[in-house]
Amino acid sequence: DLQMTQSPSTLSASVGDRVTITCRASQSIGTWLAWFQQKPGKAPNVLIYKASSLESGVPFRFSGSGSGTEFTLTISSLQPDDFATYYCQQYDAYPLTFGGGTKVEIK
Amino acid sequence: QVQLVQSGAEVKKPGASVKVSCRASGYPFTTYFLHWVRQSPGQGLEWMGVINPSDGSTIYAQRFLGRATMTRDTSTTTVYMELSSLRSEDTAVYYCARSSQQLVRSWGQGTLVTVSS
Numbered sequence: 206d207l208q209m210t211q212s213p214s215t216l217s218a219s220v221g222d223r224v225t226i227t228c229r230a231s232q233s234i235g236t237w238l239a240w241f242q243q244k245p246g247k248a249p250n251v252l253i254y255k256a257s258s259l260e261s262g263v264p265f266r267f268s269g270s271g272s273g274t275e276f277t278l279t280i281s282s283l284q285p286d287d288f289a290t291y292y293c294q295q296y297d298a299y300p301l302t303f304g305g306g307t308k309v310e311i312k
Numbered sequence: 313q314v315q316l317v318q319s320g321a322e323v324k325k326p327g328a329s330v331k332v333s334c335r336a337s338g339y340p341f342t343t344y345f346l347h348w349v350r351q352s353p354g355q356g357l358e359w360m361g362v363i364n365p366s367d368g369s370t371i372y373a374q375r376f377l378g379r380a381t382m383t384r385d386t387s388t389t390t391v392y393m394e395l396s397s398l399r400s401e402d403t404a405v406y407y408c409a410r411s412s413q414q415l416v417r418s419w420g421q422g423t424l425v426t427v428s429s
Binding site: 206237239241243248249250251254255260292294296299300301302303304305306 | 347356357358359361362371373374407409411413414415416417419420421422
């Protein structure tokens with residue numbers, strides 16, 4: 206199975222900070238990578254698909270990059286609504302696999 | 313709009329089975345695959361498997377083979393996920409989710425399954 210490794214697992218940041226989360230795949234997945242945001246008690250919401258495409262309705266401060274095995278999610282200027290947990294997920298092949306998550310906390 | 317409405321919370325004893333439903337509406341039911349993803353308390357997301365509502369074919373994650381069964385009823389546009397031989401580690405929120413070209417975009421509200429003696 207494809208393994209997805211996210212880092213860091215926890216991130217403390219302030220409103221206005223630039224935040225970067227990294228995701229590494231155990232083998233090449235092209236650009237078949239999505240990023241999700243999840244808030245407590247809620248289902249995940251897709252932010253980015255195909256590594257760098259912004260989902261409709263998602264603020265432009267979110268961006269994704271990468272291909273092959275290395276990917277990043279960047280929040281250009283952290284807003285209060287962005288404190289949440291973020292997951293990467295590969296959808297190149299079954300079984301679909303998620304990264305372990307990155308919790309973005311208030312510093 | 314796309315809606316996935318799941319059945320309510322369940323409490324089960326170890327060794328029992330649970331069957332969670334997910335009713336889809338707002339789109340042609342047989343056109344999009346439906347997945348099941350679970351999340352243990354305070355933990356990450358775990359993909360369990362997928363069903364093609366058009367023909368009922370399924371793919372399961374290895375660790376759920378033989379224990380999870382996904383079915384569908386096209387007359388009620390509902391998919392089901394049954395998990396047998398429950399153990400405490402199966403305590404989790406179970407989500408159904410719809411994909412387009414394997415990208416999961418739409419999620420149900422989640423169903424909490426608690427396994428406790």
